[in-house]
Amino acid sequence: MKRLFIAFSLWFCITLLGGYLTVSYVVQSGDNLYNIAKKFRISPSTILDWNNLANPLKLKAGQQIVVPQPEGYLYVVKQGDSLYSIARAFFTSVSDILIANDLNSELIKPGQKLFIPQKIVGKAFNTEKGYIWPVYGVLSSPYGSRVHPITRQMSFHSGIDIAAPEGTPVFSSTSGVVVFAGEKSGYGLMVEVKSNNSIVRYGHLSKITVYEGQGVERGTLIGRVGNTGISTGPHLHFEVIVNSKTVNPLALLPSSNKVYVLKDGVEAAGGE
Known part of the structure; x- marks a missing residue:
């Protein structure tokens, strides 16, 4: 890719990279992540995916943020x-x-x-149910009683595990509001999204791309697959709580044979 660097102003500069460009934006006094995202007409999640921000809710004047254009x-x-x-x-x-x-x-x-x-992105989400598969991968551990992979003792698994390479994008299965985004005991880096009477948990992430209080749509990038917390390898722990009780996520998701479905019906695929 050819690179062309353009100094645009004291607030930002632009680097052209083939078919897209990146803007290096300098945070101004009074800026917040939402307003910057709105200024560039992109999602805050995209900014968080491109940047390693220590605290997305407390940006500092003079801080530089990379913004892709188009999104x-x-x-x-x-x-x-x-x-x-x-x-x-x-x-x-x-x-x-x-x-x-x-x-x-x-x-x-x-x-x-x-x-x-x-x-x-998302052209092949299977939207036949209210929930979409949050990641493309392999179902590696079911919901319910199992032999814990680390303790080797029988225990109750409150969600399902979907194995995928580290860094694989994780998308919000439903629309809602982020009520937790951070580190939580055995879950490692985790995101919780609340929607009506349900809370959806996404655990063991390598990176979080949402912040607490952010509204997300079904299909919003919320993080990347990781191996944080108590984990034996890269995977997503996907858990659904309805009326304060966990339920089997497979009852809410499309068939595991149709995780990926192109809208024109040309191709359908389950987890590999």
Whole structure:
């Protein structure tokens, strides 16, 4: 990708990277994350995904924030990746990624940077039920009684585990308000989203891309898969609490054979 650096003003500067650009914005007195996101017409979650902010609710004047234009995510290809695995992680299509990155071949290599525009993300969410699958992965542990993978004792598992590579995007399964975003005992980095009489928990994240009090829509990026807390490998702990009691998330989600469904019906896939 060709780089072109443009100094625009004392408040921000622009770097052009192929089909997209990044803006380095200097936080001004009185700024907050919501207002900055509104100024650039993107979600606060996108800003948090691009930046490592110690406290998103307390920005400091002079602090620099990177903002992508158009809105989207940067993905660095890892060993073993294919455009198909990347497309499924972002619930989009291979053809859309090819077009967005001006690629004429599906061949990719480790270290290569791909831009995933927000407008193509979520095209393959299965929305046949009120909840969508929050991540594309493999169901590795069910809800209910099980032998705990660490203690080796029988215990009750209050959610389901979905194994996926570290850094895989995690999307909000429902619309609601973030009531917790931080570290919580065995859950590691965790997000809780409240919607009417339910609370949805997303645990063991490597990164959180929402803040407490933020309203999120179904499909909003809330974090990245990780291995934090009491965990034996990268996965998402997905838990649903209705009227103060946990329920089996599989009863609320679309079939595990149809985690990924392109809207035109061309392709459907379950967790790999």
